[in-house]
Amino acid sequence: MGTIGLVIMFAPAIGPTFSGLVLEHLNWHWIFWISLPFLVLALVFGIAYMQNVSETTKPKIDVLSIILSTIGFGGIVFGFSNAGEGSGGWSSPTVIVSLIVGVVGLILFSIRQLTMKQPMMNLRAFKYPMFILGVIMVFICMMVILSSMLLLPMYLQGGLVLTAFASGLVLLPGGILNGFMSPVTGRLFDKYGPKWLVIPGFVIVAVVLWFFSNVTTTSTAVLIIILHTCLMIGISMIMMPAQTNGLNQLPREFYPDGTAIMNTLQQMAGAIGTAVAVSIMVAGQHDYMSTVKNPADPAVIPQALTAGVQHAFVFAMIVAIIGLIGAFFMKRVKVDH
Template sequence: MSTTVVQPQNLPIRTTPILISFLMAGFIGLFNETALNMALGDLIQVFNVSSPTVQWLTTGYLLTLGILVPVSGLLMQWFNTRELFIFSLVFSIIGTTIAALAPSFSVLLLARVIQAIGTGLLLPLMFNTVLLIFPVHKRGATMGLMGLVIMFAPAIGPTISGLIIEHLNWHWIFWVCLPFFTLSLLSGIIYMQNVSTITKPKIDVLSIILSTLGFGGIVYGFSSAGENGWGSTIVMSTIAVGLIALALFSLRQLKMNKPMIDLKILKYPMFTLGLLAVFLTFMVILSSMILLPLYLQAGLGLAAFSAGLVLLPGGVFNGLMSPVTGRLFDKYGPRWLVLPGFIIMIVMLWLLSNVTTETSIIRVIFMHSLLMLGVSMVMMPAQTNGLNQLPKNLYPDGTALMNTLQQVSGAIGTSVAITIMSASQSTYMKSVTNPSDPSKVGASLTAGVQDAFIFGLIIAIIGLMISFFIKSTRVKEL
């Protein structure tokens, strides 16, 4: 039997300090997610591990998020806002400290998992809290600020970490993050308020197991496809187990009176369309984030730090545009942002599918920046509009499912893009007369990147078709 504990609502909610606490913690948490990517080459040498092994620092992080985020909706009904915020920051601080001191690869991997627990608790909590403390007519601008954090932090991660590695060592990537996490925790302790209602629903262990096997299996299967190949037994079996577990999980949720994730949220059409738009856009983002650095380094011959600088303007532009698109969403609704956003993405992905080893860096910066403009016009408006249609009691379920599927779409987009790139690269090398010629390596990778961007182009076209059905949701405040 569930117990309802009503949170004290008589105190005025201090929205600005709460939002600042979340934005600070979210920024440094998501910066941490991509900052280590530039150090992977050094870590292979330092810990004497293989390239597939070192990728577990990223795969393990994504896998933890894929397992934990679906459970976040349940956790938000058992623990109050303040408790979950403090838990998330404590995990982030512990993980970051262990990572900074890590004497071995296994310890560093453990630290990354602990860090991911902190991020996995924080992101759904941040979205859910914003939906609760801001009225509908202000959510676009607020979600825009969150978009600035969510898109800007991962974008500058590789550039700043490249600078750190050039002058210090990989340990300092974590030491730099630690004071910001500590400051976020202190801010949360002082300013964070409880804004949710605790219902303490019954915990269904089987649902948690099926969710873990389902989302975890799919994320792991797709994430490991790049290194093991699609024909690998481990890849096919984990994806199959994931799909079966996910189907059983969905059936169980539909039959339960108090499900772990209430799938009735999918009956709200604008939420479902927003979910699909975000899912497809995140596939484009993550696939582009792995293809462009490879192209810049192998195709154009840039150093890692220089490649990071080339991608920095697009990331900054995306972050700065997110608050603007948020305000435009509040004024005009989603359709006239999402629809042209997908059109811009389609045009830029088409241009990126025609890059060569002679393409100028300025042109790459231009194409990447406009691609990120299209992304900013789709992501937060589609997400906010979809969540706006849900009643308040379904906010935790909506934010949990949306954040979970972003992890899944990221894993799928990345693995499919890498697979297409590798296959096209192999085909190209078979057609050249002298495969041992070093100049052909860059040309072959560029050919692979071209085909992989066509995959992104197809995804964006599907998104454009969906955008025609998106309309504004104006719900009544409860």
């Protein structure tokens, strides 16, 4: 899992810097055109060399489950995304209807899975407490990671007035270190278990987010590099240990379901985290603008953006503290299968 984490975490580290370089010289369409050959290459290699390492069961595809899951997960992700991006915010009828439809769809999907003899996603995995705790830890991590990846570039470009490429360079060291930390945390997990990695990890994350909630338009890029690097170290101490420990408690036949549940909820965490962070940031900007004498002054805009970012990082810190409380209940799972 540590080696897998190296690959998963290293790629997003390069992404912002590469994207910033492309945007400096080309338009945003080129980000996708340049990515296309690598995606095709990955597809070819997967077809040619990937092999099944577990028994193929070929479960029956339940059309109703597919429809309900699409409505449920799609409605929630769409609702939260629109809440963060749309002009109406959380009071928008589109957001409210999407969230209600999504919740109803997920309830019906859950009932369907629990009553099927061969469910498409076996939700009985939630009978295992360490798996539930692992899901929560990963959910919180993804909320923090993706909301930070959204907020920091906006702050660097809007608050510190850096270029897109310079903003990517600021975030590069932390992302690279996060990737290299994954194998290290994997070995520490094998030696000490998850608890003594996850608890210090959440402490580091919460403290760093508190510092981020106090950034100003005069903060230096060096400070942001140090804080972001520390944030990524904390995340690496939480993500893979919590995920591995949670999956370890599941019986072997639940592995595909547990992995699917975690992957699905990670996408939801990203949508929820970014939407809430953007909403709080926008509200913070409006509050700041209402206190200034001349809102039309261009010099006020970076300060307003920074004030909104501060509020959003307070939200992220509260989420991290909730994760810290949950980490005290984590127990090491001994693998007997």
